[in-house]
Every structure is written in structure tokens, then in C-alpha cells.
Amino acid sequence: MGIHVIKMPDIGEGIAEVELVAWHVEVGQTIKEDQPLADVMTDKAAVEIPSPVSGKVLELGGRIGEMMAVGSELIRLEVEGDGNLKAGAPVRETKVETSPVVAAASKPVADVPAEKPAAPRHDAKRAPAEPRRAEPAAQPRAALAPGERPLASPAVRQRAWDMGVELRYVRGTGDAGRILHTDLDAYARTGSGAARASQAHGYDERHDETEVPLIGLRRAIARKMQEAKRRxxxxxxxxxxxxxxxxxxxxxxxxxxxxxxxxxxxxxxxxxxxxxxxxxxxxxxxxxxxxxxxxxxxxxxxxxxxxxxxxxxxxxxxxxxxxxxxxxxxxxxxxxxxxxxxxxxxxxxxxxxxxxxxxxxxxxxxxxxxxxxxxxxxxxxxxxxxxxxxxxxxxxxxxxxxxxxxxxxxxxxxxxxxxxxxxxxxxxxxxxxxxxxx
Missing domain, CATH: 3.30.559.10 (Chloramphenicol acetyltransferase-like domain)
Structure with missing residues (x-):
């Protein structure tokens, strides 16, 4: 087995950097040649980056909202044969955060949601998230600690986005606590105590806050309007x-x-x-x-x-x-x-x-x-x-x-x-x- 590094391709038109707006794969996933890896934004359009080879995802090279230079490392795969990485080169243990990160401004023109924004913040101090341990498939997982990444396929993540569901509140019944479509169905029918507790009713006081970083198209709109009114x-x-x-x-x-x-x-x-x-x-x-x-x-x-x-x-x-x-x-x-x-x-x-x-x-x-x-x-x-x-x-x-x-x-x-x-x-x-x- 070898390691194949996929770099950010040259989109053309003299573009030196792009904004990463969505991942379609996750670490540990086995992918096929031509399968979409990620969506990036130029100042004119959204571009889907496909995989030139088949393999297993070892590492993701960027976070949602990050500006990435053309030629920078996008993803590492474990592939059959020697791969294209020199022997002995270290594999970095990069973790991709769930919530988007706002980097330097860009001017994209389309947006593909990748994750729901972070759950509402509360005044109480948060305990540090403990390392996640694999659990038996039959044992549903409790709600995750703040900052811990839920385990789910890209299709499940997209469906959760469409449903307006925070994945960290959903109990996963798959292997190692993986969230399945059936878990989303169950959540939609019954909800969860943690999620309900964060919802205000009637005249209840509310103290929650939600940060929504500007990425993708929303960032482009902000820049475009600001530039137009300024000039x-x-x-x-x-x-x-x-x-x-x-x-x-x-x-x-x-x-x-x-x-x-x-x-x-x-x-x-x-x-x-x-x-x-x-x-x-x-x-x-x-x-x-x-x-x-x-x-x-x-x-x-x-x-x-x-x-x-x-x-x-x-x-x-x-x-x-x-x-x-x-x-x-x-x-x-x-x-x-x-x-x-x-x-x-x-x-x-x-x-x-x-x-x-x-x-x-x-x-x-x-x-x-x-x-x-x-x-x-x-x-x-x-x-x-x-x-x-x-x-x-x-x-x-x-x-x-x-x-x-x-x-x-x-x-x-x-x-x-x-x-x-x-x-x-x-x-x-x-x-x-x-x-x-x-």
C-alpha cells in the first residue's frame, strides 16, 4: 500500500487560491476514482473536485471556510501500489473541525452547505471534550460533548442539514456510534432532551447565542455589497x-x-x-x-x-x-x-x-x-x-x-x-x- 497526495488543482483564469466550502468525504472512508471529494469556490463559480484515484481517506487538508492556495495539499489517500508520496514522508494527524472557519475574504458565487452552524452557546463553562471511544453497535450514543465531531456519512450530514438537525444531539446506533438515516428518522419523530432543553417556549427568558460565520456565497454577497456601496x-x-x-x-x-x-x-x-x-x-x-x-x-x-x-x-x-x-x-x-x-x-x-x-x-x-x-x-x-x-x-x-x-x-x-x-x-x-x- 502507498500514499497518494491530491493537491488543489489549477482551476484556470489565473486563480491563485480558492475557498473550501464543503467536504464530500471523511477520514476512514473508502472512495472510488472520479468520486467528488470537495467543493471549492472561485470568484466566479463553484467547482467540484473529483478524485483521480481510488483509495481510503487518511487525512483532509483543510477546513470549511479556509482559503487554500492552488497546489496546496487537499487530501491524502491510502492506495494500492506505491502512491505518489516519497517513502518515509510523515502523515500529519490533521483534524477537520465541524464548524466553519472564516479565513481571508474571497469572492465566491455559489454555496454548498456542509455542516449546520455550531450549537447555541451557553454561559456555563464547557468541560473539555473527552476522546471518543468506539461503542458496541447495539448501544446508542448519548449527545456528544461540544466540539466533538459526530460520526456520519456525507449523505446523512446533508440530510441532517436539510432537516435543520444538529447531529451532535442525535443518538447513533451504527458501528462505533455512527449516525444512520434511521437515527435521523427516530430523532424527527421524538426529538431529544438536550435539543428540547435549548428551545425556549412562550415567555421563557432566552440566553442562547449562535455564531454563524460567513462563508461561501454569503461571504461573497457581503464583500460584493460592501465594495459596491464603498465605490x-x-x-x-x-x-x-x-x-x-x-x-x-x-x-x-x-x-x-x-x-x-x-x-x-x-x-x-x-x-x-x-x-x-x-x-x-x-x-x-x-x-x-x-x-x-x-x-x-x-x-x-x-x-x-x-x-x-x-x-x-x-x-x-x-x-x-x-x-x-x-x-x-x-x-x-x-x-x-x-x-x-x-x-x-x-x-x-x-x-x-x-x-x-x-x-x-x-x-x-x-x-x-x-x-x-x-x-x-x-x-x-x-x-x-x-x-x-x-x-x-x-x-x-x-x-x-x-x-x-x-x-x-x-x-x-x-x-x-x-x-x-x-x-x-x-x-x-x-x-x-x-x-x-x-
Whole structure:
């Protein structure tokens, strides 16, 4: 038997380090060639690292949230044959902590949960965790001491994450106290005294605290928003739009073509209206390199579509929106949303936008102040549609109204230009036949 060291591969594009966001294996596990080992983040995408060989995991080379340099040791395996490690080289006894560790900041764009955050902290002093001893398979284990790593497979850990269960509270009935799927099922039915004791009821005083380190996508969002607000002098403009006719047209299009072309939401119609309006406002479909002092205006409209995922906000890019009809836009939005929510989006699908649209749908509120997606110079925020009484031709009538709340980079976009652009979008939306006229 030999030892095979797998190093952090070169992801490409000049990337020198990546963030480790999830392990798919654990020490002692036997793995096969091409089996996923870990997920890492670059400043553009999540990347899955597969194993080039089969073997048994001896050592994990990093902790969740740690920044790892390209070429650093990722994992050690015991393999058949000589392996690739020189004879006599020591094997470090590295333990990977359960809770994430926040290292130097990075700019990842997708997140894969690996562990639930640490259990709530209490005021009482903790006794040091005792070394874990193997127990007979038939003897369920009690709750673990704080800081002790539960023994469970990656599949069980992922399921526990989805269920919102702290594994250290679950009694394992497998070999050496390993937690099985059946143990999760039992816990879900009955819970445990330790877990229940940490839950407050009614008017009980609470003194628990939970630390949630920022890693993966959440860290990327924090950095991106901080950088955008620090570098860009935002100003916002809000306009009210009557979308009664637009909604009527959308309903009719879905009735006529929904089964053959797909059903339309308001979003593709809004994007098409922006594409039409941007023809007269090229300074808004642009990116500003404030270090070089250069504004690049684009003929192509690569629309960033802010998309909420389980890990946080991601902005996939709808490329060449100017060359698509509303059904093509709708289909591409659905494809991109599925890709980012299942962590399958490619790097080129997550970069290169020239302007962004952000919509919370029914949760869109009345007014918002969206943050510009740096280095773009404009973002359009869509608020919810509400039916309100309006006066038309002297009569009070029910109309469907919606606000557009937009932000612009005041270094590049003047207030008058921003207002005229949104008014142009409004003009198309309130006369929706213009969406289909060239």
C-alpha cells in the first residue's frame, strides 16, 4: 500500500487560491476514482473536485471556510501500489473541525452547505471534550460533548442539514456510534432532551447565542455589497407604472400560447421593455472601470437576473437579451435559475452582465433601493403589483399598479438621463403592443 497526495488543482483564469466550502468525504472512508471529494469556490463559480484515484481517506487538508492556495495539499489517500508520496514522508494527524472557519475574504458565487452552524452557546463553562471511544453497535450514543465531531456519512450530514438537525444531539446506533438515516428518522419523530432543553417556549427568558460565520456565497454577497456601496455613489429613482394592460396581454398570451411556447411571468416582459429603452440610453448599459477611468458601453444587453437561492443571492447572466423574444427570455431565465439553485451554473453564466434586474415578485414591497452590481452603472428593481383605485377620465377605477425602484452610478449617469430611461421603460410597459413592434 502507498500514499497518494491530491493537491488543489489549477482551476484556470489565473486563480491563485480558492475557498473550501464543503467536504464530500471523511477520514476512514473508502472512495472510488472520479468520486467528488470537495467543493471549492472561485470568484466566479463553484467547482467540484473529483478524485483521480481510488483509495481510503487518511487525512483532509483543510477546513470549511479556509482559503487554500492552488497546489496546496487537499487530501491524502491510502492506495494500492506505491502512491505518489516519497517513502518515509510523515502523515500529519490533521483534524477537520465541524464548524466553519472564516479565513481571508474571497469572492465566491455559489454555496454548498456542509455542516449546520455550531450549537447555541451557553454561559456555563464547557468541560473539555473527552476522546471518543468506539461503542458496541447495539448501544446508542448519548449527545456528544461540544466540539466533538459526530460520526456520519456525507449523505446523512446533508440530510441532517436539510432537516435543520444538529447531529451532535442525535443518538447513533451504527458501528462505533455512527449516525444512520434511521437515527435521523427516530430523532424527527421524538426529538431529544438536550435539543428540547435549548428551545425556549412562550415567555421563557432566552440566553442562547449562535455564531454563524460567513462563508461561501454569503461571504461573497457581503464583500460584493460592501465594495459596491464603498465605490459607487448611488442615487435611486422610483416611478409608478400602470401595468393593467400589460397584465391583460400577458394573461391572453398565456391562454393562447402557454401550452406550446411556455407561460410568461411579468419578468420577461419587463426585460424586453428595458432592452427597447436601452437603445436610446447606451450610457446605462455600461460598465465603469473606476481605476482606469474608462466607461465601456455595450451594444449587447447581457442582463443580470438577481436570483434567490438557498445559499443567498446569485446573479446569473441572460446573454444577448436584445436578440430574444419574450418566450426565449422566459425559457432562458428558467434554465439559469435552475442551474444556480442546483449549483450547476458555469463560470461564464455568472459573469459579464452589463445591467441587472432584481425582482422579489409578490414580496417586492412598495419601494426598494437596490444596490448596483459593480462594475455596472445601473440596476432596476421591480416591486409587487397591487390593485388600487386610480382616477382615469374623471372616474375612479381599479388599476394594477407597480413601482420600479432603480439605482444608478451618479459618476456616470446623470439624474435626468436615469429618469428619462425609466420613463421610456414605462412608456413601453403601459403600451405593451410596443414590445412586439420593430
Amino acid at each position: 459607487i455613489p448611488h442615487f435611486s429613482y422610483v416611478e409608478e407604472i400602470d401595468v393593467t394592460e400589460l397584465e391583460s396581454l400577458r394573461t391572453d398570451l398565456n391562454r393562447r400560447y402557454g401550452d406550446t411556447r411556455g407561460r410568461l411571468t411579468p419578468l420577461p416582459l419587463l426585460i424586453r421593455a428595458m432592452v427597447i429603452a436601452l437603445r436610446d440610453f447606451p450610457q446605462i448599459n455600461a460598465r465603469f472601470d473606476d481605476e482606469a477611468g474608462v466607461v465601456t458601453r455595450y451594444g449587447a444587453v447581457h442582463m443580470g437576473v438577481a436570483t434567490q437561492t438557498d445559499g443567498g443571492l446569485t446573479v446569473p447572466v441572460l446573454r444577448h437579451a436584445e436578440a430574444r423574444d419574450v418566450w426565449s427570455i422566459s425559457a432562458e431565465i428558467a434554465r439559469l435559475a435552475d442551474a444556480v439553485r442546483t449549483n450547476r451554473a458555469q463560470r461564464d453564466e455568472l459573469s459579464g452582465s452589463t445591467i441587472t434586474i432584481s425582482s422579489l415578485g409578490a414580496l417586492g414591497g412598495i419601494v426598494s433601493t437596490p444596490v448596483i452590481n459593480h462594475p455596472e452603472v445601473g440596476i432596476v428593481g421591480v416591486n409587487r403589483i397591487v390593485e388600487r383605485p386610480m382616477i382615469r377620465d374623471g372616474a375612479v377605477v381599479a388599476r394594477k399598479m407597480m413601482n420600479l425602484s432603480s439605482s444608478f452610478d451618479h459618476r456616470v449617469v446623470d439624474g435626468a438621463d436615469a429618469a428619462e430611461f425609466i420613463q421610456a421603460v414605462r412608456g413601453v410597459l403601459e403600451r405593451p403592443a410596443l414590445l412586439f413592434v420593430e
